[in-house]
Amino acid sequence: MSQTRALARPASHPRLLNFGLVCLTFVLCLAGSLKAQETTTEDLITSHGYSFYGDLTYPADFEHFAFVNPDAPKGGEISFAALGTFDSMNPYTVKGRRGQLSWSMYESLLGDGAADTYGEGYGLLAHKLEYPPSKDWVIFHIRPEARFSDGTPLTAHDVLFSHNLLLEQGLPSYAAAVKKRIPGAEVLDDYRIKFTFTEGISRRSLIDQVGGVPVWSKKWFEETGARLDESRLETSPGSGPYMVETVDVNRRIVYKRNPDYWGNDLPINRGRHNFDRIRVEYFGDDTAAFEAFKAGEYTFRQEGDSKKWATLYDFPKIESGAILKKELPDGTPPTPSGIVFNLGRELLKDRRVRQAIALGYNFEWTNESLQYGLFKQRVSFTQDTPLMATGVPEGAEREFLLSLGDLVPPELLSEPALMPHTSNPDRLNDRRNLRTAMGLLDEAGWAVGDDGRRRNANGDLLRLTFLFNTAQEGTLSAVMENFVANLDKMGIEAILEKVDPSQYTLRERERDYDLIFDSYAAFLGTGTGLMQRYGSEDAAFSIFNPAGLASPLVDAIIEASLLSQSTQEEQTTLRALDRALRHEFIMIPLWYNDSYWVSYYDQYEFPEPLPPYALGQLDFWWYNAHKAAALKAAGALR
Template sequence: MQPKSPRSRSATAARTVNWRSAALALGVLTSLVLAQKLPAQDGGEVTRSHGYNFFGELKYPADYQHFDYVNPDAPKGGEIALAAQGTFDSLNPYTRKGRAAALSSSMYESLMDENAPADEYGSMYCLLCESIEYDEGKTYVIFNMRQDAKFSDGTPVTAHDVVFTHNLFLEQGLPSYAIAVKKRITGAEALDDHTVRFDFADDISRRSLIDQVGSTPVFSKKWYEETGARLDEPRLETSPGSGPYMIEDFEVNRRIVYKRNPDYWGKDLPVNAGRHNFDRIRIEYFADETAAFEAFKAGEYTFREEGNSKLWATSYDFPAAQRGQVVREEIPDGSPPANSGFVFNLAREPLQDKRVREALALAYNFEWTNESLQYGLFRHRSSFIQDTPLQAEGTPTPEEVAFMEALPVDVPEEVMSGEARMAHESSPERQNDRRNLRQAMRLLDEAGWTVGDDGLRRNADGEVLSIEIPVNSAGAAVLEAVIGSFVQNLQLMGVDARMEKVDPSQYTNRRRDRDYDIIFDSYRVFLGVGTGLRQVFGSGEAEFSLFNPAGLASPLIDGIIDAALATTTQAEQDTSLKVLDRALRYEFFMVPAYYKADHWVAYWDVYGHPEEIAPYDLGYLDYWWYDAEKGEQMRASGALR
């Protein structure tokens, strides 16, 4: 916030089973309504519950002992070691400057656990709180907090810390976040030391209100007031968290180590049973992917989630892998794939013409790059919720048409009655598909970008059509090759295109500042409706939202999101998301790229995991565990230190 060719039928079937077996916000299975209804003073009803789902349905009852997908008897102990690429200069994960260390947000907990369960979409269960209360109209929520919750420095976590954190994010957090929250949350009040209430604005959607305040991390008010630290600035000091891990050691740009808090207050909670099983989490930093992979082969770190198709296809034949000391697994992934691709910066005037974007897109030859550079291990993404029952298919259903007819904005006929836009096809035989390039050049001619005597395309004012794509120098070589082939095809069309390699810090800054014409980036996936959709796709924060790298600002998308937020049933929500997917594909602000259906993981054989992996989280830092017997054997053999 990465390959059997193409994806096998068995992998597809496994993915389908995941969807059918999970109690999700898709109406696939019937859940039980488990919340307790109590009379309110105004005559309405108050819901008191151990968890929250917008539709009121929870998979796990109030007396649940653990989530179904965990091993409640998983052993505690050992270490898992991972790799990170590039650099870090801050231990503050919320800074707007510099680069934060990997997993630096993992020390902080929220009122409700936003990271679990991994087999149920749209539901959250109490963590720092023991119960929540909200009225029928969801105009407020009250969290009754656990009185034994403590920060790692031993001080209690109180309602005053919750209110302080809420206000800190409004004052020093991301502007797009603060603007959105201020419109929706009108008050935060500590009713006593362990009871906190949030009030919500009138005449707005009830979506993402309770979820929002329930998932905000909680910081120590005492620490911030004593140190004077700011949330938006980099620093190498950390505020105490209430989570199971705390920083043990670090060396800037080299490594960071997290250790289990031996006094972690929440270790015996049902929400934590079978989870957080490692004593230490170590992250080693490397300059680039080559150095990182060589270090994995040597056992300098022990777990790798592979994203490089070339390495996966050709490089796992080193001695430790041949001896069976390194395990490789392809594990079905039940989540929609990342919405990755070539994102157009819509603030650039030439790219505001959709014909230009469509022409440039035709320079991407997925079929050739997949076969020639990526070993045929990927599929071409078309949808923003690919391979789920929510993705738009063919022409709109009657339910979709009715939804669009009720919108207060004009819906283009292409969206109202046309086929859902699919990724273009190219020839795998050669890098430059001549048919697509001819079509692209016709589109550029129509848009007024004609070829001059020097072979470059200019508009009527003599301006050259220039495209610059920054690339992270610490990134994967395969991605660089994919982008390079795209650039070469753009040049064949007469576009002054170039790829610029920049160091990780510069790349981060350019991405934040939108200093690019096109960037290979991702949009967040979604399986439900929430006001976070506005931050990602809405016009209100389009100029500065880090979650909207294209700067998409579309009245059509705004209207769909607003109407989706007003849906009241599961079926209505699902219809609205299909329409949103259809319209996002129509707007065409990114060239969809490749994706894989499975998690590719390789690890030194000292770990265990449940036989069935949860559909929505691979969970290697969550519910995997260290096998001490295997670890001892590995050390005795000299394979690992």
């Protein structure tokens, strides 16, 4: 199952780095590499899906996923809000701002729908795959019935074309990594394609990576001359259940169900893709979006603002029951979001400076005074999972860290896993923390002058630019303004630079900031995506590593995790990775919520209980026509 924060699919795990099936974000940046070896037919593993350890939850003859309602009715529309702007319907280019869900028309050889499992992929465009125990190569058998939305057959030639298109016109980091790990890809016939992997490297994220490549129409690209790296509003035909109906730039995108979708009856799709239309309404900020929801301009809202959730959901449609307000369980580890340090800035390379800056954030006061006590403080990159490091390393984890020799600093072995500082909940500027911060800055060579500002020995001012997206105005803006106010009390000239979404995207990509509110991705398993997020090789430019972290210790732990031969070994290395990432101190961890806050017009239903790894509102929820008619009759919806 695949996802990233930015490109999460409706059925995927929106806050996880899932290394079973790789979503497009990682297809554009992850890597595997390949070389074939001779294998006898008797040795081959043939399967309807793939997991690294071969332990698939669903058998070859499964009828549908356990978490869906296989008899869910088809019909109706669901709509939601997006903030900011868009100028492209090509989600694979780094130029421009892509429209929400613009990736959703395209499918891959392995699907991403099992929201009750992790690290497992089941055949979608491919009905089976075969590979040797060594995983030196893989052959995918494509379903002959697969079609693009224009009616043309989808074949192995389209798969190979898509693979090569990513190498030629995708992100350079992706192309370089794939060429190292996947030296061979060949069409065996119209419905079989073989990928071979390089010898002597981990077999992680190889079969699942090539199985997760989105497939585009070779015919369309060749006839139109379109490029993958260009910003454009025209979309190529996809093979997925939805297709674009209308696009109104910066205002609205409507997707409609493809009435001729070839894969309707597949077990992987039963009970899913239930809406006739999915509509995305764009707004300049969340205040306007919230008012539009109350007015019925869109029908489903996932709330992220604690103030709104605590104080503003008392309007008439809530009281009448026309709109339901629910807290639904979320089984994924929370997104490791926070105030990220740009480690490329010279002044932020000093850990003491980062520690001092962090002391300006008061979680306890913020949570009680601005967030109504609704959040918990995030500690770990794998919060509330078995992979979360606790206490001093012991047992297998300690033995593993000792095996890494001098890469491991002594304090990592002798001290408990790093925890965020605590603060006084009664006042924003905790005086104890403020004194500690000022001592750290003095020690780091940033002395206070007569004007109350800190300068180094060269007279350079300690100035920080905190990049902030105006689309995130509201409680988050207030939190960051208070944080900046505390930095000012330390003698730091900190500027909360608020820019519009387009500027924000450009500057984020160019890493033009000192501080930024951003995220990494949680993980429940290993894979080459860990290197893309946390590794050194692409740290100078990777858009998925906003801090620019480049740590030999982290690299070594990830490499070891990729070579683990059992679930126990894998978990040991990943627990050590969480410990090491916290020690590197690349961000100030903020808060998290272990529930989804959702509100929606009472015309939708969902299977209960929800699966642990997805809310699934755009995927396996469905429309109740009788309830919708009642809402319209009552005047709650037009």
